[in-house]
Structures are given as structure tokens and as C-alpha cells.
Amino acid sequence: MLKNRFMLLAIGVFALMASPVAAISAAELDFEEGHFRYSKEALANAQKEVKFTDINVSMNRTDATVLFLKDPNDKSTFAASFELDGQEFRGRIKSFGSSTRALRKKSLILKIKGAKWNGYKNIALRSMSSDGSLMREWMAWELMKDMGMMVPETNYVRLNINGQFIGYFLYIEWLGKNFLAKRGYDAASELYQPDDSVYCGDFRHGSDIERCWNKYTQDGKDYSSLKTLSRQIASAPMETFDKFVADNFEDDSLTNWIAVNTLTSDGDTYNKNYFMVKSGQTKKWKVIPWDYDLTFGHSFDMFAPFPGSIFNERFQYYYTPDLGVFNPMKAKALLNESLKAKLYARIKHLIGKEKNGPEKTFGWFSPTVMSARVEHLAGLLEAGQVKQKYGKRSPVSFIEQYDAVKHFGIARPFYLEANLFSTFEWNYRNTPQMREYVAFTKGKDLTPEAIAKADAEKAAEHSRLVAEADNVINPIGEKKKGLDEHEFMAKLLEKPFTGRGVSGYSNKSLVVSDPGFGYVLAQLDFKEEFRIADFQAEAEAFKAPMYVFSEGNPEQCIQRSWVLFSRIPSLNIKADVTFEYFDEHSRKNELGGVKDEHKVNLWMHSGEAWRPLRTEVNQKSNTLTVKDFKLRAGRIYRFIACSTAESALWSKPVSK
Incomplete structure (x- = not known):
């Protein structure tokens, strides 16, 4: 199989490289209006009104300071009064969470005494301190709600303590008996969550369920139902796992969970961050997802010590659906043809490739809709986030953070399309x-x-x-x-990543991606009108530039170079041009000797001489952008990105 894939890819690359650079008319091309489609309802939904709740807390001023200075393992509480939705409550306040306890802006729980708010005595506020954009987890929950999944209610909170704005938090409905009762589950229903301290809630530990899981309903010591499920998952044949799921799970919660994890690139879930609920009426199970702050491009660096392993500026969008730890439920779903087809159909609908579902979610995760959603949220959060007492970022840093999330939303559908639905379909058996x-x-x-x-x-x-x-x-x-298979094929071919993109008159942007690997090679945001644009791009990756300007040092350059040209000789057009490079983790990146990415700028050669270009650098998403670049017909442009003494004159952080 691998040999056949190699031959097909080699033929495809040869044909693309050998094809003549000739004029192409619109009549000779077959393309859709936009590479990924979307419904009007999905686009409107991305720009809908977003709910914000104001919570005002009054407490001893010394306690208010200590609350955010406590040792991560200190679980003490402080007396406080709360005002929200025009109601007054009294109770206690404390910090909670796991890894985020080490950060200054901590997640909080407000514990109400003698009353309830919306049926709950506990109000959980996530700090979002691990997410500089303040939008990753909110978007994940909105996606799941729109997909019809059973998930907690969420909304943004503006938290004030003693009249001072502390910052934006995310309210997440408390998961427990009330959560289940509100959704029609009776008292006989059972709710379980993996213990976050042992990382073993993945059903490979059939004899150790009590250690790996916590039970929050019914008899907290009776784990017999979950033990039975664990044994059944282990023994269920992969070939008939779809029947097992239909018999034992409610709706499509399992495949929907994998679909959401695949889209948002969440691997921090399959052994600890989810719930399992068993209905007392139907006796069937449902997966309830949990914890989506480290998503949308946030990369885990397994080679860096904590907290740098989790809280870092690394970035990726190129993980396949097996992302994260092994879990037999995930494994058998990906290996069962029926469940895999259901999973793929859901992903195709959400990224805008097949209109096989509700209008509201068709193209929910398409580049256009994701960009609109991110820009909309940024407009709502930007002015307030710099005023946060804890967790604030400079205006430039906040722009860089949400611009990285937007880049993920643009690039992820191209990667998934190339790896899951193209000629070179990803195969879980080769992982x-x-x-x-x-x-x-x-x-x-x-x-x-x-x-x-x-x-x-x-x-x-x-x-x-x-x-x-x-x-x-x-x-x-x-x-x-x-x-892995893609790296193996790249090594065999020893060819640059190569892609071609075509855009119709009404499209303002064009993404050129490599069809075999799904990596974005160039993004062009056009400034002028045109009938049709047809561009080819190449990227030589993980190697120092072969050609540099006279005073340049290849080791002080990003270890990647790019080539870009128009395949329509008559097209002269101005565009913002964006390139990307890899910085996935400390042992897989293209930084070379570059220490400060903000001091890098692009240099361009078009057949005459090298010249530096004023470059916007986003070190979070690893993108380099040249504004208002004039692309002239018949010219082949080579780009490199280097850090030199002149960089400060030409390079600047990404801007709006």
C-alpha cells in the first residue's frame, strides 16, 4: 500500500512541476465558489450576540489578595458575598483546578450558602489563564451545543472583587445530579469522571476502575456498571463495534466526541478529561466532553519540564484523529468501518465539504466562518482584557494570540481534507x-x-x-x-512541499496547500479585483536556505524557504502574502539559530537581487506576512526569513 501511495504522489508531484506555465481561462477550470462552503445561517451564528454575566464579589481585602497568591495545593476557602443577576448571596470562595493552580489567575468556585442560583449551590468559573486569546474553550462548547451534544451551559463572566475588575472568566455549569435532572435523567442514573491525578480513565484498567474513576451519583462505592462496561469494551470485536455502540450508547455521543476532538486538536482528554453517564431509564451510556482550554493549535511540548510542557508558545494544526493517548473506545471506533464513516461524514459537514446535516452547522468549522467567529469574539474581548488585574496581555500580544487561533481555523480544514478525504487517505492501521x-x-x-x-x-x-x-x-x-507515514514519504521523495490554488472572482483569499500533506504553503489576501487567480507555491522545509543575501547567515534564518508564482501570465495583483514555518515543540521546529522570532523578516528575490520586506511576525502561529505585496506576471519569487541587524527596521508584531 505504501509503495502505491509513493508512486501516486511521485506522479502527482512530477505532473504538477512539469505542467507548463500557460494562460488558463475560467472555462477550463472546474472549481467551487470557495474551497470550503458554508450556510448563511452558520456565518450569522458565528457573529451572534455573546452573553456576558457580571459577578460582583465582596470579601475581606486581605483574603482577596491571598486568594490569588495561595499555594497550588491550598484548598482553603474564604467568606464572601456574591451579587449576580440582581440577586444577593452569601457563601465561600476558593480556587480550584489542576495545572492552572500554578498560575496567578486561578479558576474559582463560589459556594452559595442556604440558597441556589439557577438550581446550583456551586458556581464554577474557569480562569482561561492558559489561553491568551480567551476564546478557545468558549468556541469548543459552542460547537458542541450546535451539534446537539449534551454539554454544560457556558457563558463569559466579568468578575469584580471589591469593586475591582479581576478579569474575564468562563462560567461552566456544574456537572452533577442537578445537571442530569435538568436533562431528564432520573435518580437511578450514574455519573463518572476519571480521577485527574492518576491519568488512567481510558478503559485499559479493567481491574482498577475505583482508582481511576470518581463516581458522583447513587452509591459512590458501587462501580459495578462501569466495570462491566470496561470489560465489554475490551471484549467487543472491532468489526462489530458499531453494533456494540448502538446497543450500549445513547445517540452519537462517542463519534461526536471524537469529531470535536479531531477538529479542535484536543488530545488531552481520552484518559482523564471527560464524563461517562449511564441513564437509569434506558441503561445506555453517553460521553460528556470536558476541558477544552488547550486546543485550537496549543501544542504540548513533551520535551520541556512543567510548566513549559503545557504553558508555552508552541503551535500546531497537523494532528490526525488518533491524537492523544490510546483509548480502546477511540481505537475501535476508528477501526470500525461504519463508525469511521459516520465520523468522517460529521467532519465533512462541519468543515463545509458535504451538506449532510443541519443548516446551522454546515461549514461551522470552515475557514470563512471560523475567521468571522474569531474576529467577532476579539472585538468583544479586546478592550476589556488589557484591564484585567490578572492574566492580561498587551494589545500586541492579545492580537497575536487570537490571530493564531484564526490561523488554526483556516489551516485545520485544509489539513483534515488532505489527510482524511484525499487520494492519500489517512489510515489508522499505520500509526x-x-x-x-x-x-x-x-x-x-x-x-x-x-x-x-x-x-x-x-x-x-x-x-x-x-x-x-x-x-x-x-x-x-x-x-x-x-x-510516521507522511514523514517517511517526505524523506523518500526528498522534494519540497508543493501546492496549487485557484480562486474565482468573488473570493478575497486564496490558500495554497500541499495536497499530499495538508500544510499551508501560502495564503494570499487580495487587495484588487480579478476574474481568476491561479498560484503555485513550494516550501523547502527543515533545511537552511540554499541561497541567502551576501551578509546573511543561513543559521540565523528560519530553516525553510518558499517559492511563489502565478500560473496566469497576464495577472498582476496586489495581496497580503502569508507564509508559515514549524515550531511544534522543542525538538521539532525550524527555528535554527533564531532566538527571537519577532526580529525575523522576509527577504525576497525575483531574479535581480535580494531585498528585505517589512514583515509582520506572529511567533505564536509561526506566520510571516507581507502587506500589499505586488505580484507581477511572469516572475518567480523566492522568499527566505532571517534575523539580521536590520531586522528591527523591517520586522514588527502582527497587527489588526
């Missing part, structure tokens, strides 16, 4: 997780914790088992030496 699945089906517990505790004999058995599973998937002679 490291599939090797773990093969081992799991043989009854072995291969969690990192178990491996670390194993003695030499057990460790050797683990290595043998994984090697055996690897041979099942990749027979001798097709070994990939630890590279």
Missing part, C-alpha cells in the same frame, strides 16, 4: 497507536505507568510484544524506522 491496539487486544496493559514499574523480564516482554505488533502492521521490508 503507533495501532501497534498499541494490537498489543492491547492480546490482554496486555501497556500504560507508561505499568511499564515504568515493570521489572527487567516484564519490560523485555513488553518490547517483544510491541515488536510483534509492529511486524503485523509493517512487514519486514517496509519498516519506516520510527517515522
Whole structure:
């Protein structure tokens, strides 16, 4: 299979490179009005009114200061009174959370005494301190609500303590008995959540359910239902897993959960961040997602020590649906043809490739709709976020943060289309997780914790088992030496990423992406009208530029270079041109010797000489933009990005 894919890709690249640069008329091209489509309702929904709630807290002034200075493990509470929605309450206030406890702006719980607000005694406020844009988690919950999933109510909160604006928080409805009762679940229903301190809520630990999970309803010590489900998941054949899901799960909560995680690039979920609820009436299960702050491009750096592993400026949009830890529910859903088809259909609808669902969600995650949503939220949050007492960012930094989220919304659909729905369809069987699945089906517990505790004999058995599973998937002679399939093919080809993009008259933007890998090679936001635009772009990745200006040092350049040209010789047009580079984690990036990305600027050569270009740099999304660049017909433009003594004159942070 891999050999055939290599041949197809090689033929495609050759045909693209060898095709003549000739005039192309609109009649000769077959293209849609926009690469990803969307409904008017989806676009209007992206710009709808957003609810903000004001909560005013009164408490001892010293306590108010200590509240945000406490040790992460200090669970003490303080007396306080609360005013919201015109109602007055008394109670206690405390910080909560896991990793965000280490940050100055902490998540909070308001505990009401002797009364309830909207049926709840606990009001949970997420700090969003891990998200500089303040919009990632809100957008994820809105997506799930619009998909019809059973999720908590959420809205933005402006929190004031003793008359001082503390900052924006996100109210999330408390998950417990009241949450279930409001949605028609009776007292016999059961609610479980993985214990966030042990990272083992993934159903590979059938005999250790009590340690891995917490139960919040009915008898808190009776885990028999969840243990039964765990055994059933382990024993259910992959080929008939769709029938198992239909018999044991309500609606499409499992595949919807995987779809949302795939779209938002959330892997921090399959072993701890979700709930399982069993209906007392239907006896069926439902997945309730949880915790979506580290999404929309936020990258985990496994090579950096905490807190840098989580709270960093790394960025990615190029993870496939197996993202995150192994979970047998996810694995069998991706390997079962019926569930995989359902998952793919949902993703195609949401990114605007197939109109196979409600108008409200058709193109919800398309680049146009996502850009509109991000810009709308930024307009609502921008003025207030710089006034936050805790967690505020400079205006420039906030723009950089939400611009990165917007770039993710533009790039992610192209990546998913190329990897899931193109000629080179992604295959879960050719992933490291599939090797773990093969081992799991043989009854072995291969969690990192178990491996670390194993003695030499057990460790050797683990290595043998994984090697055996690897041979099942990749027979001798097709070994990939630890590279994933795309990296392996790129190494074989030793060709630059290459793509071509065509845009009709009414389109203001054109994204040129590599069809085999799904990476964005160039984005052009046009400033002039045209009948048709047809551009080709190339990117030489993970290598120092072959050609530099006379005083330039290749090691002080981004380890990538770009080529861009129009395939329509008569087209002269002005556009904002954006390129990107990789900075996924500390061992996979193209920074080279560049220490400060804000001091990098693009240099351009079009056949005469190198000249620097005034460049807007977004070090969060790893994008470089030249405004109002004049693209002349018949010219081939080569770009490099370097840090030099002149950079301060030419480079600036991204702006609105």
C-alpha cells in the first residue's frame, strides 16, 4: 500500500512541476465558489450576540489578595458575598483546578450558602489563564451545543472583587445530579469522571476502575456498571463495534466526541478529561466532553519540564484523529468501518465539504466562518482584557494570540481534507497507536505507568510484544524506522512541499496547500479585483536556505524557504502574502539559530537581487506576512526569513 501511495504522489508531484506555465481561462477550470462552503445561517451564528454575566464579589481585602497568591495545593476557602443577576448571596470562595493552580489567575468556585442560583449551590468559573486569546474553550462548547451534544451551559463572566475588575472568566455549569435532572435523567442514573491525578480513565484498567474513576451519583462505592462496561469494551470485536455502540450508547455521543476532538486538536482528554453517564431509564451510556482550554493549535511540548510542557508558545494544526493517548473506545471506533464513516461524514459537514446535516452547522468549522467567529469574539474581548488585574496581555500580544487561533481555523480544514478525504487517505492501521491496539487486544496493559514499574523480564516482554505488533502492521521490508507515514514519504521523495490554488472572482483569499500533506504553503489576501487567480507555491522545509543575501547567515534564518508564482501570465495583483514555518515543540521546529522570532523578516528575490520586506511576525502561529505585496506576471519569487541587524527596521508584531 505504501509503495502505491509513493508512486501516486511521485506522479502527482512530477505532473504538477512539469505542467507548463500557460494562460488558463475560467472555462477550463472546474472549481467551487470557495474551497470550503458554508450556510448563511452558520456565518450569522458565528457573529451572534455573546452573553456576558457580571459577578460582583465582596470579601475581606486581605483574603482577596491571598486568594490569588495561595499555594497550588491550598484548598482553603474564604467568606464572601456574591451579587449576580440582581440577586444577593452569601457563601465561600476558593480556587480550584489542576495545572492552572500554578498560575496567578486561578479558576474559582463560589459556594452559595442556604440558597441556589439557577438550581446550583456551586458556581464554577474557569480562569482561561492558559489561553491568551480567551476564546478557545468558549468556541469548543459552542460547537458542541450546535451539534446537539449534551454539554454544560457556558457563558463569559466579568468578575469584580471589591469593586475591582479581576478579569474575564468562563462560567461552566456544574456537572452533577442537578445537571442530569435538568436533562431528564432520573435518580437511578450514574455519573463518572476519571480521577485527574492518576491519568488512567481510558478503559485499559479493567481491574482498577475505583482508582481511576470518581463516581458522583447513587452509591459512590458501587462501580459495578462501569466495570462491566470496561470489560465489554475490551471484549467487543472491532468489526462489530458499531453494533456494540448502538446497543450500549445513547445517540452519537462517542463519534461526536471524537469529531470535536479531531477538529479542535484536543488530545488531552481520552484518559482523564471527560464524563461517562449511564441513564437509569434506558441503561445506555453517553460521553460528556470536558476541558477544552488547550486546543485550537496549543501544542504540548513533551520535551520541556512543567510548566513549559503545557504553558508555552508552541503551535500546531497537523494532528490526525488518533491524537492523544490510546483509548480502546477511540481505537475501535476508528477501526470500525461504519463508525469511521459516520465520523468522517460529521467532519465533512462541519468543515463545509458535504451538506449532510443541519443548516446551522454546515461549514461551522470552515475557514470563512471560523475567521468571522474569531474576529467577532476579539472585538468583544479586546478592550476589556488589557484591564484585567490578572492574566492580561498587551494589545500586541492579545492580537497575536487570537490571530493564531484564526490561523488554526483556516489551516485545520485544509489539513483534515488532505489527510482524511484525499487520494492519500489517512489510515489508522499505520500509526503507533495501532501497534498499541494490537498489543492491547492480546490482554496486555501497556500504560507508561505499568511499564515504568515493570521489572527487567516484564519490560523485555513488553518490547517483544510491541515488536510483534509492529511486524503485523509493517512487514519486514517496509519498516519506516520510527517515522510516521507522511514523514517517511517526505524523506523518500526528498522534494519540497508543493501546492496549487485557484480562486474565482468573488473570493478575497486564496490558500495554497500541499495536497499530499495538508500544510499551508501560502495564503494570499487580495487587495484588487480579478476574474481568476491561479498560484503555485513550494516550501523547502527543515533545511537552511540554499541561497541567502551576501551578509546573511543561513543559521540565523528560519530553516525553510518558499517559492511563489502565478500560473496566469497576464495577472498582476496586489495581496497580503502569508507564509508559515514549524515550531511544534522543542525538538521539532525550524527555528535554527533564531532566538527571537519577532526580529525575523522576509527577504525576497525575483531574479535581480535580494531585498528585505517589512514583515509582520506572529511567533505564536509561526506566520510571516507581507502587506500589499505586488505580484507581477511572469516572475518567480523566492522568499527566505532571517534575523539580521536590520531586522528591527523591517520586522514588527502582527497587527489588526
